[in-house]
Amino acid sequence: MSLRIVVTVKYVPDATGDRHFADDLTVDRDDVDGLLSELDEYAVEQALQIAENADDAEVTVLTVGPEDAKDALRKALSMGADKAIHVEDDDLHGTDAIGTSLVLAKAVEKAGYDLVISGMASTDGTMGVVPALVAERLGVPQVTLLSEVSVEDGTVKGRRDGDAASEQLEAQLPAVVSVTDQSGEARYPSFKGIMAAKKKPVQSWDLSDLDIDAEEVGLDGAFTKVEAATERPARTAGTIVKDEGEGGKQLAEFLASQKFI
Amino acid sequence: MAEVLVYVDHVDGAVRKPTLELLTLARRLGEPVAVALGNGAADTAATLAEHGAVKVLTHDASEYAEYLVVPKVDALQAAYEALSPAAVLVPSSAEGKEIAARLALRIGSGIITDAVDLEAGDEGPVATQSVFAASFTTKSRVIKGTPVITVKPNSAAVEAAPAAGAVEALSVTFSDKATGTKVTGRTPRESTGRPELTEAAIVVSGGRGVNGAENFSIIEALADQLGAAVGASRAAVDAGWYPHTNQVGQTGKSVSPQLYIANGISGAIQHRAGMQTSKTIVAVNKDAEAPIFELVDFGVVGDLFDVVPQLTEEIKTRKG
Ligand SMILES: Cc1cc2nc3c(=O)[nH]c(=O)nc-3n(C[C@H](O)[C@H](O)[C@H](O)COP(=O)(O)OP(=O)(O)OC[C@H]3O[C@@H](n4cnc5c(N)ncnc54)[C@H](O)[C@@H]3O)c2cc1C
Numbered sequence: 001m002s003l004r005i006v007v008t009v010k011y012v013p014d015a016t017g018d019r020h021f022a023d024d025l026t027v028d029r030d031d032v033d034g035l036l037s038e039l040d041e042y043a044v045e046q047a048l049q050i051a052e053n054a055d056d057a058e059v060t061v062l063t064v065g066p067e068d069a070k071d072a073l074r075k076a077l078s079m080g081a082d083k084a085i086h087v088e089d090d091d092l093h094g095t096d097a098i099g100t101s102l103v104l105a106k107a108v109e110k111a112g113y114d115l116v117i118s119g120m121a122s123t124d125g126t127m128g129v130v131p132a133l134v135a136e137r138l139g140v141p142q143v144t145l146l147s148e149v150s151v152e153d154g155t156v157k158g159r160r161d162g163d164a165a166s167e168q169l170e171a172q173l174p175a176v177v178s179v180t181d182q183s184g185e186a187r188y189p190s191f192k193g194i195m196a197a198k199k200k201p202v203q204s205w206d207l208s209d210l211d212i213d214a215e216e217v218g219l220d221g222a223f224t225k226v227e228a229a230t231e232r233p234a235r236t237a238g239t240i241v242k243d244e245g246e247g248g249k250q251l252a253e254f255l256a257s258q259k260f261i
Numbered sequence: 262m263a264e265v266l267v268y269v270d271h272v273d274g275a276v277r278k279p280t281l282e283l284l285t286l287a288r289r290l291g292e293p294v295a296v297a298l299g300n301g302a303a304d305t306a307a308t309l310a311e312h313g314a315v316k317v318l319t320h321d322a323s324e325y326a327e328y329l330v331v332p333k334v335d336a337l338q339a340a341y342e343a344l345s346p347a348a349v350l351v352p353s354s355a356e357g358k359e360i361a362a363r364l365a366l367r368i369g370s371g372i373i374t375d376a377v378d379l380e381a382g383d384e385g386p387v388a389t390q391s392v393f394a395a396s397f398t399t400k401s402r403v404i405k406g407t408p409v410i411t412v413k414p415n416s417a418a419v420e421a422a423p424a425a426g427a428v429e430a431l432s433v434t435f436s437d438k439a440t441g442t443k444v445t446g447r448t449p450r451e452s453t454g455r456p457e458l459t460e461a462a463i464v465v466s467g468g469r470g471v472n473g474a475e476n477f478s479i480i481e482a483l484a485d486q487l488g489a490a491v492g493a494s495r496a497a498v499d500a501g502w503y504p505h506t507n508q509v510g511q512t513g514k515s516v517s518p519q520l521y522i523a524n525g526i527s528g529a530i531q532h533r534a535g536m537q538t539s540k541t542i543v544a545v546n547k548d549a550e551a552p553i554f555e556l557v558d559f560g561v562v563g564d565l566f567d568v569v570p571q572l573t574e575e576i577k578t579r580k581g
Contacts, residue, residue, distance in 0.1 A: 123511065135363075142331070144329075161505060164449060169443065223372070223406065227401060228400040230397065231397055238558040242563065247545070248572035249572075251568065255543070
C-alpha cells in the first residue's frame with residue numbers, strides 16, 4: 001500500500017518586503033512579492049524524507065490561495081513532490097483560520113491521505129493553529145510542532161520541544177503532523193527538479209468541487225473581524241554612541257537614568 | 262455579571278505568571294472563573310483567588326500528562342458547557358493556542374490568537390494584536406459565537422484582587438479522540454535559575470557576534486547582574502551555541518520585556534518579530550549600519566567583547 005502524504009503549503013507575502021493591509025483590512029497580496037512560506041519548506045522536506053524511507057509513497061502538495069499561489073506549488077514540486085492541488089475560488093478572499101481549516105480538511109479528504117504534514121505556522125498570519133484545526137476536523141491524531149519526525153509501520157513518532165519539557169509523541173496513521181524549523185534544513189530544488197516540476201500534474205479545485213458553500217468561507221464566513229489596522233509609529237531615534245573605551249560605562253549610565261539599575 | 266473562563270497554565274500547582282495577567286484582563290470583561298487541569302490542579306486555587314478568580318474548576322486525570330492536547334480541549338469544553346461564559350481566555354503558548362483553536366471549532370466560535378491587550382466593547386471584547394513583525398497594530402473582534410482569545414505573556418500587569426476562588430470539581434468525560442496522540446516520554450527542561458524568557462522584565466540576548474558557545478558566559482554574566490533572562494538569535498541557536506528554547510523571534514519566543522539588550526545581533530525582520538514590542542531596546546554591535554540600531558533607545562557601536570564586560574563590571578560597582 002502506498003503511503004499517501006499531503007503537504008499543506010501557503011503562498012505568503014515576502015517578510016522582508018513592506019507588508020501591509022488592503023482597504024478591506026485583509027493582507028495586501030498585490031504590492032509585495034509572494035513566495036512559498038519558508039516554514040512550509042520544512043514540511044515539504046520532511047514529507048520527502050519520509051517518502052524516501054517508505055517502500056512506496058506519494059507526496060501531494062496542497063495550497064488554498066489566489067492564482068499566484070501556483071508559484072508555491074511549483075517550488076514544492078521542484079523540490080521533489082509528485083503532484084499538486086490548488087484550491088482557488090474568488091469566494092475564498094478573506095477566509096480566516098477556521099475557514100481555511102475547513103477547506104484544507106475537505107481537500108485532504110477528497111485527495112485521500114494517510115499523513116498530512118504542515119509547517120509550524122505561516123510567516124504572515126503566524127497563528128500556528130491550522131494543523132490542530134485540520135486534525136480536529138478530520139478526527140485524526142494531532143502530532144504537532146515536531147523537531148524530529150519518523151514514520152514506520154503505520155505509526156508516526158516525533159519529538160515536540162515544549163516550554164516545560166521535551167516530549168516524545170506517538171500516534172497511529174492517519175494523522176496530522178506539523179514540523180518546526182528545527183526539523184532539518186530544506187533542500188534546494190535542483191536544475192533537474194525544476195525541469196521535472198514543469199511536467200508534474202497540478203489539479204485545480206474550486207469550492208463546489210469540495211461541497212463548500214460560499215457563505216462558509218471568505219470575509220462573509222469569517223468568525224473574526226479586523227476592525228482597525230494602524231502602522232506602528234517608527235520608534236523615536238535613540239542615542240547612538242561609538243565605543244571609544246567607555247561604551248560599557250555610557251550604557252550603564254543610560255540604564256541607570258532609566259532606573260534599570 | 263457575565264463569567265469569563267480562564268485556562269490556567271501551571272506546573273504541578275504552581276501558577277505561571279501569564280495566567281495571572283489573564284485574570285487582570287478577564288476582570289475587565291466579567292467575573293473570572295479559572296479552569297485548572299492535571300496534577301496539582303487544586304493547589305492553584307489560593308493564588309488564583311488572590312488575583313480575582315471567583316471560582317476555580319479543577320480536574321485531575323492521568324490523561325492530561327499521557328496524551329497530547331485533546332484531553333485538555335475536552336475539559337475546557339466541559340467547563341464552557343457548564344458555564345456558558347461571555348469569553349474564554351487562554352495563555353498564548355504553543356499548546357494554549359492549539360487548545361483554544363480546537364475549542365473554538367467545537368463550539369462554533371471564532372478565535373483570536375496572540376492578543377497583546379483586551380478591552381470590553383459594546384459588541385464583545387476587542388483584542389489588540391501586533392502583526393507583520395510588529396510593524397502594525399490591529400484591533401479585532403470575534404463576530405460569531407463566544408470569543409476564544411489567546412493572550413501573550415506581559416500583556417497586562419499582575420494585580421492583587423482578592424475573590425472567593427471557591428474550588429469546584431469539574432466533571433469531564435473524555436472523547437474517543439482524547440487518546441489519539443500518546444506522550445511516550447518526557448524530559449523536563451533543566452532549570453537555569455534565571456527568569457522565564459517570555460515572562461522576564463529584562464532580556465539580554467546574544468547573536469552570531471558572540472562567536473561561540475563558550476562566549477555566552479559574557480551574556481549570562483550581564484543577565485545575572487540584571488536579574489534577566491538570556492535570549493539568542495537563530496544564528497546563535499543554529500550554530501549550536503545556545504538552546505533553541507532561548508531563541509527570540511518568529512520561530513522562537515516572542516518577548517515584550519521592559520528592557521531588551523541585543524548583543525552581536527543584526528536585527529533581521531524575523532528576529533525583530535519577536536522583540537520589537539519591548540519597551541526599551543538597547544544594542545551593542547560593531548557595525549554602525551546594523552538594522553538593529555533603527556530600533557534602539559540607546560546603542561553602542563563597538564565590540565561586544567569590550568563593551569559587555571565593562572557594562573557588567575560597572576553595574577556591579579554601582580550596586581556596590
Ligand atoms: C522563516 C524564518 C524564520 C526565522 N526565525 C528567526 C527567529 O525566530 N529568530 C531569529 O533571531 N532569527 C530568525 N531567522 C533568521 C534571521 O533571518 C537572521 O538570519 C538571524 O536573526 C541572524 O542572527 P544574528 O543577528 O545573530 O546574525 P547576523 O545577522 O549574522 O548578525 C550578527 C551581528 O553581529 C555583529 N557582530 C559580530 N561580531 C561582533 C562583535 N565582536 N561585537 C559586536 N557585534 C558583533 C555583526 O555586526 C552583525 O550585525 C529566521 C529566518 C527565516 C527565513
